[in-house]
Amino acid sequence: MTEVSRPDGETNGEQGPARRSRLTRRGFLTGSVGGLAVAGASAVLVGCDESKAAAPKPVTQVPFRGTHQAGIATPAQDRMAFAAFDVTSTRKQDLIDLLQTWTAAAEKMCAGQPIGTVGGTGEQVPADTGEATGLDAADLTITIGFGPGLFDNRFGLAARKPAALEPLPSFAREVIDPDISGGDICIQACANDPQVAFHAVRNLNRLGFGTTTMRWFQLGFGRTSSTSSSQQTPRNLLGFKDGTRNVVSEDVDAMNAHVWVNETSDQQWLSGGSYLVTRKIRMAIEAWDRDRIGDQQDVIGRTKVEGAPLTGTKEHDEPDLNAKGSDGQPVIPVDAHIRLAAPESNAGMKILRRGYSFTDGADPVTGQLDAGLFFICFQSDPRTGFIPVQRKLAADGLNEYIKHVSSGIFACPAGLADGEYWGQRLLA
Amino acid sequence: MTEVSRPDGETNGEQGPARRSRLTRRGFLTGSVGGLAVAGASAVLVGCDESKAAAPKPVTQVPFRGTHQAGIATPAQDRMAFAAFDVTSTRKQDLIDLLQTWTAAAEKMCAGQPIGTVGGTGEQVPADTGEATGLDAADLTITIGFGPGLFDNRFGLAARKPAALEPLPSFAREVIDPDISGGDICIQACANDPQVAFHAVRNLNRLGFGTTTMRWFQLGFGRTSSTSSSQQTPRNLLGFKDGTRNVVSEDVDAMNAHVWVNETSDQQWLSGGSYLVTRKIRMAIEAWDRDRIGDQQDVIGRTKVEGAPLTGTKEHDEPDLNAKGSDGQPVIPVDAHIRLAAPESNAGMKILRRGYSFTDGADPVTGQLDAGLFFICFQSDPRTGFIPVQRKLAADGLNEYIKHVSSGIFACPAGLADGEYWGQRLLA
Numbered sequence: 074m075t076e077v078s079r080p081d082g083e084t085n086g087e088q089g090p091a092r093r094s095r096l097t098r099r100g101f102l103t104g105s106v107g108g109l110a111v112a113g114a115s116a117v118l119v120g121c122d123e124s125k126a127a128a129p130k131p132v133t134q135v136p137f138r139g140t141h142q143a144g145i146a147t148p149a150q151d152r153m154a155f156a157a158f159d160v161t162s163t164r165k166q167d168l169i170d171l172l173q174t175w176t177a178a179a180e181k182m183c184a185g186q187p188i189g190t191v192g193g194t195g196e197q198v199p200a201d202t203g204e205a206t207g208l209d210a211a212d213l214t215i216t217i218g219f220g221p222g223l224f225d226n227r228f229g230l231a232a233r234k235p236a237a238l239e240p241l242p243s244f245a246r247e248v249i250d251p252d253i254s255g256g257d258i259c260i261q262a263c264a265n266d267p268q269v270a271f272h273a274v275r276n277l278n279r280l281g282f283g284t285t286t287m288r289w290f291q292l293g294f295g296r297t298s299s300t301s302s303s304q305q306t307p308r309n310l311l312g313f314k315d316g317t318r319n320v321v322s323e324d325v326d327a328m329n330a331h332v333w334v335n336e337t338s339d340q341q342w343l344s345g346g347s348y349l350v351t352r353k354i355r356m357a358i359e360a361w362d363r364d365r366i367g368d369q370q371d372v373i374g375r376t377k378v379e380g381a382p383l384t385g386t387k388e389h390d391e392p393d394l395n396a397k398g399s400d401g402q403p404v405i406p407v408d409a410h411i412r413l414a415a416p417e418s419n420a421g422m423k424i425l426r427r428g429y430s431f432t433d434g435a436d437p438v439t440g441q442l443d444a445g446l447f448f449i450c451f452q453s454d455p456r457t458g459f460i461p462v463q464r465k466l467a468a469d470g471l472n473e474y475i476k477h478v479s480s481g482i483f484a485c486p487a488g489l490a491d492g493e494y495w496g497q498r499l500l501a
Numbered sequence: 502m503t504e505v506s507r508p509d510g511e512t513n514g515e516q517g518p519a520r521r522s523r524l525t526r527r528g529f530l531t532g533s534v535g536g537l538a539v540a541g542a543s544a545v546l547v548g549c550d551e552s553k554a555a556a557p558k559p560v561t562q563v564p565f566r567g568t569h570q571a572g573i574a575t576p577a578q579d580r581m582a583f584a585a586f587d588v589t590s591t592r593k594q595d596l597i598d599l600l601q602t603w604t605a606a607a608e609k610m611c612a613g614q615p616i617g618t619v620g621g622t623g624e625q626v627p628a629d630t631g632e633a634t635g636l637d638a639a640d641l642t643i644t645i646g647f648g649p650g651l652f653d654n655r656f657g658l659a660a661r662k663p664a665a666l667e668p669l670p671s672f673a674r675e676v677i678d679p680d681i682s683g684g685d686i687c688i689q690a691c692a693n694d695p696q697v698a699f700h701a702v703r704n705l706n707r708l709g710f711g712t713t714t715m716r717w718f719q720l721g722f723g724r725t726s727s728t729s730s731s732q733q734t735p736r737n738l739l740g741f742k743d744g745t746r747n748v749v750s751e752d753v754d755a756m757n758a759h760v761w762v763n764e765t766s767d768q769q770w771l772s773g774g775s776y777l778v779t780r781k782i783r784m785a786i787e788a789w790d791r792d793r794i795g796d797q798q799d800v801i802g803r804t805k806v807e808g809a810p811l812t813g814t815k816e817h818d819e820p821d822l823n824a825k826g827s828d829g830q831p832v833i834p835v836d837a838h839i840r841l842a843a844p845e846s847n848a849g850m851k852i853l854r855r856g857y858s859f860t861d862g863a864d865p866v867t868g869q870l871d872a873g874l875f876f877i878c879f880q881s882d883p884r885t886g887f888i889p890v891q892r893k894l895a896a897d898g899l900n901e902y903i904k905h906v907s908s909g910i911f912a913c914p915a916g917l918a919d920g921e922y923w924g925q926r927l928l929a
Contacts, residue, residue: 152695152722154860156863190794191740191805191806192794192804192805192806192807193794194794194795195793195794195795196793196795197793197794197795198790198791198792198793198794199740199790199794199797199805201740202738202740202786202790203736203739203740203741203805203806204736204737204738204739204740204858205736206736206740206806207733207736252865253862266723267580267695267722267723268722268723268736268858271722271723271738271858271860271872275786275870275872278787278870279787279790282787286868287863287868287869287870288863288868289862289863289865290860290862290863290870291862292720292722292860292862294580294695294696294699294720294722295694295695295696295699305635308631308632308633308634308635308696309632310630310632310699311631311632312619312627312629312630312631312632312634313631358630358703359706359707359710362626362627362630362707363626364626365623365624365625365626366618366620366621366622366623366625366626366627367622367623367624367625369627376620377619377620377627377631378619378620378631378634379620430632430696430699432582432699432718432720433861433862434681434717434718434719434720434861435584435715435716435717435718437680437717440714440715440716441715442703442706442715442718444699444703
């Protein structure tokens with residue numbers, strides 16, 4: 074049996090090593106498989122209930138390296154910290170140095186380790202900010218993406234810019250705040266402990282001083298999508314199950330067709346990667362809460378409690394978009410959200426949704442909760458993924474209750490081979 | 502064995518009852534003790550590791566009624582949603598009606614139940630907003646407090662105002678934003694699932710329309726205090742363990758002496774209650790992170806990794822405030838946080854701290870993280886509790902790195918007997 078608590082047991086110079094040793098149930102369980110990182114083996118190991126939207130997850134580490142970056146196909150963790158950075162240095166080598174530093178730090182954190190000293194001795198400045206000390210990896214994934222601005226003339230990357238990596242066009246009804254939109258680089262940190270996710274972004278931000286500045290940051294308190302068939306569909310702040318028909322990682326064909334950039338793309342460095350789109354969507358939840366259940370269900374196209382399409386009785390029943398009621402009208406209304414977002418309405422296109430609920434407190438003017446959905450999706454090409462779907466959603470009945478207030482697009486490279494750093498295929 | 506999933510299995514009028522029945526491990530465990538709410542029995546029931554700061558908690562319900570309000574002595578849950586409301590109606594009966602409605606709703610939510618219909622039929626407006634459907638009670642507690650403003654001449658309560666219930670005085674170095682301070686009524690919702698805590702505040706806010714308006718709201722993503730000797734001390738965003746010497750609920754003498762308002766207080770309606778103080782404390786974490794470990798430890802008075810006082814080697818060693826080093830200077834510096842906050846420096850006074858880490862995103866001007874501690878404490882009298890301690894902290898070396906930006910004080914009445922509503926002893 075191995076003690077697998079966070080290996081931060083550095084000695085304090087003056088006080089000596091006084092950290093209590095613990096053999097925890099979690100430690101035992103992880104130790105029992107030889108201390109290996111076993112993503113996805115949660116339920117087997119612990120036998121806990123994995124079917125609850127907010128069930129605490131047993132401790133696992135998600136491998137940092139692999140064919141694809143973690144945090145896309147990874148079963149959606151419960152909490153998220155997302156940051157966008159602008160690069161302030163104009164030296165390409167600074168960018169490379171930072172990405173190498175970030176890669177090493179991210180790999181450590183995803184293994185449940187601090188990025189360096191937490192304590193130390195008198196004159197030393199701790200390398201790690203320390204608030205995750207004593208916490209486990211909590212399924213942390215850290216995913217990087219590169220925004221359109223990185224491909225301007227600062228770093229000589231213009232010729233390597235993917236044609237699809239353009240700022241999103243304007244959409245109907247949106248009110249985009251540039252202060253919380255865009256960015257040269259994004260970091261998506263997801264974990265089952267928010268302190269672990271926050272710690273990851275904070276420490277990368279700190280390492281970036283002098284090279285990057287944080288442009289915006291968003292905490293997501295509860296996942297609104299499942300990305301694995303092993304997960305139960307969570308509810309968003311409209312009170313409805315969200316993402317019932319989401320692409321799941323077990324559907325390899327769908328992942329290859331709709332999520333991963335393939336080898337025929339215009340930029341080989343992005344092969345095996347994915348395009349990440351963010352949209353902060355504020356919900357007028359107080360107005361929504363006053364709406365009749367019949368209208369709410371017509372707006373979504375599903376029942377509220379079960380989440381069944383209006384043409385079915387069970388959540389996972391296939392919606393029948395052609396079904397008509399006795400009045401001759403479509404059972405799933407023409408402006409229902411699930412109709413307009415359905416692959417059947419979008420030439421078969423699917424996107425992998427991976428969003429989180431947020432709240433930023435009370436609106437000081439209206440006294441209403443500033444809350445909603447921090448929408449994240451991944452796709453192989455935004456020109457056939459998010460953009461046409463969002464255009465179609467101009468007719469969405471849900472627009473009465475939502476407002477898009479931020480926008481971002483990032484190209485997430487493929488996963489890393491041993492020894493590789495984030496962006497190496499782009500920059501080397 | 503009882504199915505104890507959230508009892509929201511209402512039928513959808515058109516689609517029929519299609520909700521999947523689940524017998525979960527959690528359900529089994531709760532069912533195995535007869536479905537009774539067993540607060541504090543977590544570790545015994547599940548045998549999980551209770552020693553980790555962020556360990557997922559097994560499912561329990563915390564009893565809503567009792568001698569004292571839950572959410573004070575209750576072992577600090579991991580997540581928090583806190584709101585302050587202003588009463589917009591000037592009719593006392595409206596206030597009474599709302600508090601009766603709120604009490605019934607809060608009791609249901611703390612039992613893991615929706616406050617009414619989630620679905621329903623066509624013209625019905627759902628009574629519950631629905632986003633907690635399918636989630637369990639997650640140790641939810643909902644605690645109410647009354648601010649000084651409630652005792653003005655609107656409701657005829659001036660004569661019932663406790664002498665100690667005055668807006669907090671100004672303190673050195675604070676920069677208080679009135680938009681996120683004060684309020685007539687506060688609601689503290691704590692749970693181990695943030696969606697459950699958010700749902701509680703949102704639904705009470707909704708029920709208050711026409712009588713109250715939300716003045717401010719704060720989400721806390723991770724607890725920074727333990728209030729039970731069964732809990733491991735968590736870390737705040739300075740990376741240090743916080744609240745090592747906190748009052749714990751098992752110390753009944755300390756609770757009676759320092760936390761609960763006793764029968765000799767000036768207002769009998771508050772007997773068995775407590776005064777709640779909130780302070781939003783923004784931390785300059787980027788500056789802190791650049792400080793040398795020796796200085797960080799001198800500022801706090803403890804070692805960072807272990808959390809031991811500088812005069813000891815283990816976290817729970819008693820600090821020796823008189824110890825001097827070979828240089829003749831105090832080992833725990835004169836401006837160390839733990840010295841100035843210590844009961845020994847404050848005539849033996851203690852306060853029960855129950856705060857949470859927060860982040861509100863990136864500061865748009867500086868690009869730094871807007872983050873810190875949403876400080877909450879409970880005490881039998883703020884005039885001998887928070888106020889003198891905070892005055893003493895004017896000399897705190899930590900002030901270089903923190904700024905108080907909000908302030909609130911509320912009188913939390915005692916717990917409720919069967920059939921009683923929140924505030925009944927004040928208003929009836």
